[in-house]
Amino acid sequence: xxxxxxxxxxxxxxxxxxxxxEALRQVVAExxxxxxxxxxxRELGMASSAIxxxxxxxxxxxxxxxIDAYDSLGAAVExxxxxxxxxxxxxxxxxxxxxxRTWARQRSQEYALIFGSPVPGYRAPEETIAPASRVxxxxxxxxxxxxxxxxxxxxxxxxxxxxxxxxxxxVATAIAPDVPSEVLARALVAWTQLxxxxxxxxxxxxxxxxxxADEFFEHAVGCMADLMGLPAE
Amino acid sequence: xxxxxxxxxxxxxxxxxxxxxEALRQVVAExxxxxxxxxxxRELGMASSAIxxxxxxxxxxxxxxxIDAYDSLGAAVExxxxxxxxxxxxxxxxxxxxxxRTWARQRSQEYALIFGSPVPGYRAPEETIAPASRVxxxxxxxxxxxxxxxxxxxxxxxxxxxxxxxxxxxVATAIAPDVPSEVLARALVAWTQLxxxxxxxxxxxxxxxxxxADEFFEHAVGCMADLMGLPAE
DNA sequence: CTCCTTAGAGAGCAGTGCTCACAAACAGGA
DNA sequence: TCCTGTTTGTGAGCACTGCTCTCTAAGGAG
Numbered sequence: 001x002x003x004x005x006x007x008x009x010x011x012x013x014x015x016x017x018x019x020x021x022e023a024l025r026q027v028v029a030e031x032x033x034x035x036x037x038x039x040x041x042r043e044l045g046m047a048s049s050a051i052x053x054x055x056x057x058x059x060x061x062x063x064x065x066x067i068d069a070y071d072s073l074g075a076a077v078e079x080x081x082x083x084x085x086x087x088x089x090x091x092x093x094x095x096x097x098x099x100x101r102t103w104a105r106q107r108s109q110e111y112a113l114i115f116g117s118p119v120p121g122y123r124a125p126e127e128t129i130a131p132a133s134r135v136x137x138x139x140x141x142x143x144x145x146x147x148x149x150x151x152x153x154x155x156x157x158x159x160x161x162x163x164x165x166x167x168x169x170x171v172a173t174a175i176a177p178d179v180p181s182e183v184l185a186r187a188l189v190a191w192t193q194l195x196x197x198x199x200x201x202x203x204x205x206x207x208x209x210x211x212x213a214d215e216f217f218e219h220a221v222g223c224m225a226d227l228m229g230l231p232a233e
Numbered sequence: 234x235x236x237x238x239x240x241x242x243x244x245x246x247x248x249x250x251x252x253x254x255e256a257l258r259q260v261v262a263e264x265x266x267x268x269x270x271x272x273x274x275r276e277l278g279m280a281s282s283a284i285x286x287x288x289x290x291x292x293x294x295x296x297x298x299x300i301d302a303y304d305s306l307g308a309a310v311e312x313x314x315x316x317x318x319x320x321x322x323x324x325x326x327x328x329x330x331x332x333x334r335t336w337a338r339q340r341s342q343e344y345a346l347i348f349g350s351p352v353p354g355y356r357a358p359e360e361t362i363a364p365a366s367r368v369x370x371x372x373x374x375x376x377x378x379x380x381x382x383x384x385x386x387x388x389x390x391x392x393x394x395x396x397x398x399x400x401x402x403x404v405a406t407a408i409a410p411d412v413p414s415e416v417l418a419r420a421l422v423a424w425t426q427l428x429x430x431x432x433x434x435x436x437x438x439x440x441x442x443x444x445x446a447d448e449f450f451e452h453a454v455g456c457m458a459d460l461m462g463l464p465a466e
Numbered sequence: 467c468t469c470c471t472t473a474g475a476g477a478g479c480a481g482t483g484c485t486c487a488c489a490a491a492c493a494g495g496a
Numbered sequence: 497t498c499c500t501g502t503t504t505g506t507g508a509g510c511a512c513t514g515c516t517c518t519c520t521a522a523g524g525a526g
Contacts, residue, residue, distance in 0.1 A: 008492060008503070015504095038482065047506050049485080058483065116350020118436050129441070158455040164448035171442050188443055189430075189453045193422060195438075196429015203351050205428075208362070209404050210421055215397035220422045222391040223460060241472075241523055248473095271513065280475045282516080291514065 016054050018044060023061055028109050032062060067131055069110040074134025076103040081138050089146035090230040096138055097194055097221045104198045115199055140175030143187060147179045153229040160185055183228060190224035249287050251277060256294055261342050265295060300364055302343040307367025309336040314371050322379040323463040329371055330427055330454045337431045348432055373408030376420060380412045386462040393418055423457035
C-alpha cells in the first residue's frame with residue numbers, strides 16, 4: 001500500500017464519482033424510481049456490465065447516494081447554524097430548522113431519498129448511521145450549551161415513563177451530556193415535528209391547509225422552541 | 234342504464250377488485266417497487282395485456298391502492314375514536330393518535346404508500362383528496378366539540394402572522410367551524426408531529442434513540458394535547 | 467338476428483438488472 | 497525485462513418489466 005495512488009486506483013476513484021454524479025443527476029431529474037444503470041453506462045460511454053465493477057447492484061448505488069445526501073444535509077445545517085453566535089440558543093434552533101427546510105426544498109429528491117419510504121426490504125446499512133446523525137449532533141450541542149448556560153426554561157409537561165427516561169438518557173450521553181432527559185424527550189418531539197412538517201410540505205400533504213408553508217413553519221419552530229424551553233430570544 | 238347490473242358489469246367489478254386485491258397482496262409482501270402487472274395477470278390466469286382493460290397503467294393501479302389505503306386509515310381512526318365518550322376531548326385525541334399508529338404499524342406498506350415519498354412526477358389526483366381528509370375531519374370535530382364546550386385551555390404561544398391566520402381560518406371553516414385560528418394553527422403543528430413521529434418509527438429513523446417507541450409516542454401525544462390546550466383528562 | 471361495444475389473447479417493442487466468459491490493461495516480484 | 501496474478505472493460509445473453517397493437521370472441525341493445 002503506497003501513499004501515491006496507482007494510476008489504476010486513481011482511475012477507479014474518478015469513475016466511481018463519475019458514476020455517482022451521473023446517478024445523482026438522474027435521481028434529481030427523474031426520481032430514484034427511474035435511476036437506470038444502463039443509462040448511466042450509456043451516458044458515460046461504457047458497457048452496462050462495467051458498472052458492476054464499481055457498484056455491486058443498483059441498490060448499492062442508491063445507498064451511496066443516500067450517504068452523500070445525509071452528509072450534504074448535515075454539512076448544510078452545520079454551516080448555517082455555525083453562523084449564529086453561540087449564546088443565542090433559540091436563534092441557533094431556528095437556524096437549524098431553516099437549514100433543514102431550505103436544503104430539503106432545494107434538493108427534494110435527495111430529501112425523499114433519506115426521509116421518504118425506504119425501499120422495501122432495504123435495511124439502512126451501518127455506514128449511514130454516522131452521516132445521518134450530524135444534524136442531531138447540532139441539536140444536541142445547542143441544547144447542551146443552553147443547559148450549561150442555565151438558559152433553558154422549565155417547561156410543564158407530562159412526567160417521563162422509566163423506559164423513555166432511559167432512552168433519553170442514552171441520547172443524552174451520546175450527543176448532549178448533562179442535559180436532563182426531560183428536555184431531551186421533548187427535543188425528540190420537536191425533532192419529529194420538524195421532519196414531519198418538512199416532509200408534509202414537500203410531499204404535498206399541506207396543499208389545501210398551510211401551503212405556502214413559510215409562516216406555518218416559523219410558527220411551528222417557535223412552538224417547538226417553547227416546548228424545549230429555549231430562552232425567549 | 235339499469236339498476237340491475239349486467240353480467241358484463243358484474244364481471245368487470247369482480248375482476249377489478251380481484252386485480253386490486255392481488256396488487257395489494259404483492260405490495261404488502263414485497264413493497265410497491267416490485268408490484269408487477271404481469272405477475273398479477275399470471276396469478277389471475279389472464280393475459281398481461283388484459284389488465285390494461287381495467288387500469289390504464291401501473292401508476293393508476295397504485296393510485297387506486299392509495300385511495301383504498303386512505304379510506305382504510307380513515308375508517309380505522311374513525312372507528313377507534315368513535316368509541317370514546319364524546320366529552321373526553323383529550324381521550325379522543327389520544328385515540329386518534331393511537332389509531333393512526335396502530336394502523337400504520339399493521340399496514341406499514343400501505344402507510345408508506347400514502348406518507349412515503351410520492352412517486353416522482355406523480356401528482357395526487359383529485360379523487361384522493363376526500364379520503365385523505367377523513368382523519369383530519371375527526372381531529373376537526375374533536376376540537377370543535379372541545380371549543381363549543383368551553384374546555385380548551387388558553388395556551389401561550391407566538392401570535393399568528395396574517396397569512397397563517399388566514400390559512401387556519403380556511404381550515405376552520407372546512408372542518409372545525411368556530412374554532413379560533415390560533416388553536417387550529419397549533420393543531421396543524423400537532424398534526425405534522427404525529428405523522429412525522431409515526432413515519433420516523435416506521436422508516437427506522439428512531440432506531441438508536443426512541444425505539445421501541447411506545448412510551449415516546451405516549452409522551453409526544455400528551456405534549457401535543459397540551460399544546461392544543463386540550464383539557465387535562 | 468344484427469351490429470356495435472367490450473373483454474381477452476398473443477405477439478412484439480423497447481427497455482431493465484444482472485451474470486458470465488473472455489480479452490485487454492495494469493502492478494509488482496523475480 | 498519478463499511473467500504472473502489481479503483488475504478492468506466488453507458483449508452476448510437471460511429473465512424480466514410496462515405497454516401497444518392487431519385480432520378474435522363474447523356480451524348487450526335494438
